[in-house]
Amino acid sequence: MAKKLKLGNRDSIWFHENSGKVNVEYAKNVCDVAILPIGAIEQHGPHCPCGSDTFNAIGIAEKVAEKSGAMLLPSPMYGSHPYMHWGMEGTIPLKYETHIALLEDIIRGAAVAGYNKFIIISAHGQVSSTIVAVHKLGLEGYFTLASTWYDFLRDNKNVLEDYMWHADEAETSLALHLYPELVDMDLAVEGGGTPLLDSKWKIAPGEGTAPGSMYHFEGTFALLEKDDLDEGVIGNPKKATAEKGEKLVSAAVNYYAELIEEIKEKYKCGVNPLGFRNPASYAGTNNIQYDNDHDEKGRLKK
Ligand SMILES: [Zn+2]
Numbered sequence: 636m637a638k639k640l641k642l643g644n645r646d647s648i649w650f651h652e653n654s655g656k657v658n659v660e661y662a663k664n665v666c667d668v669a670i671l672p673i674g675a676i677e678q679h680g681p682h683c684p685c686g687s688d689t690f691n692a693i694g695i696a697e698k699v700a701e702k703s704g705a706m707l708l709p710s711p712m713y714g715s716h717p718y719m720h721w722g723m724e725g726t727i728p729l730k731y732e733t734h735i736a737l738l739e740d741i742i743r744g745a746a747v748a749g750y751n752k753f754i755i756i757s758a759h760g761q762v763s764s765t766i767v768a769v770h771k772l773g774l775e776g777y778f779t780l781a782s783t784w785y786d787f788l789r790d791n792k793n794v795l796e797d798y799m800w801h802a803d804e805a806e807t808s809l810a811l812h813l814y815p816e817l818v819d820m821d822l823a824v825e826g827g828g829t830p831l832l833d834s835k836w837k838i839a840p841g842e843g844t845a846p847g848s849m850y851h852f853e854g855t856f857a858l859l860e861k862d863d864l865d866e867g868v869i870g871n872p873k874k875a876t877a878e879k880g881e882k883l884v885s886a887a888v889n890y891y892a893e894l895i896e897e898i899k900e901k902y903k904c905g906v907n908p909l910g911f912r913n914p915a916s917y918a919g920t921n922n923i924q925y926d927n928d929h930d931e932k933g934r935l936k937k
Contacts, residue, residue, distance in 0.1 A: 837850075
């Protein structure tokens, strides 16, 4: 008798909570879009947990998966970091090369189960690896979109007083909305950072673009955090509320769900938008010819 599934055609929105067979059937018959939430293990001031960015990505991605029907891939927890994060206590950075390879392997592996469209939802400043990974995966025929929720939203100022930086009004609001039990607002302190150049040259996370300004990852705009930040905070977390977090999350979730709806509409289940697949590590297994001592499934003949 066929197994009764709890959640329509899947047991869970999470890939790792379903059996392999359920994940394969789901990609084949229901939805072959997969979401990968990524964040970082990084200190977030005295008041927020080191997993904040990963928890933020997971919190948003869970709601997107519920709303859109996309499958949710397990989050790798760790992320890559710009140079100024290195050496900061409480932060465990992956090198860009490590992170790029990690993202590539996860997408390749999920594709084996039949997933054809991939949305990476990041909650940490790591475009230096996600953009490279997306284009390397493109060469292998994997349709992958990577975005950082606050840059995707680009209207933080409708909700927030300040532009987003780190462990601040924005990130703490998400934390208060998504995992208040891990936040201690009694310990929240306003933080700073020494700007190397006037802030007009630099686009803050979530800020709209303007002439004569660079994305903050396009330059060495900041001093090493371990020496420059006393509390590991840039911005004012005291301005954070759960209500602001709820507004930011639901706005981001709606945009992601709309994006996935268009992908599902335009490229039906089973269709790879790129039309080819040339994976670095799996292609060979499709063409294996077993020798005469083995049967067609590679089992030693009696
Ligand atoms: Zn963060």
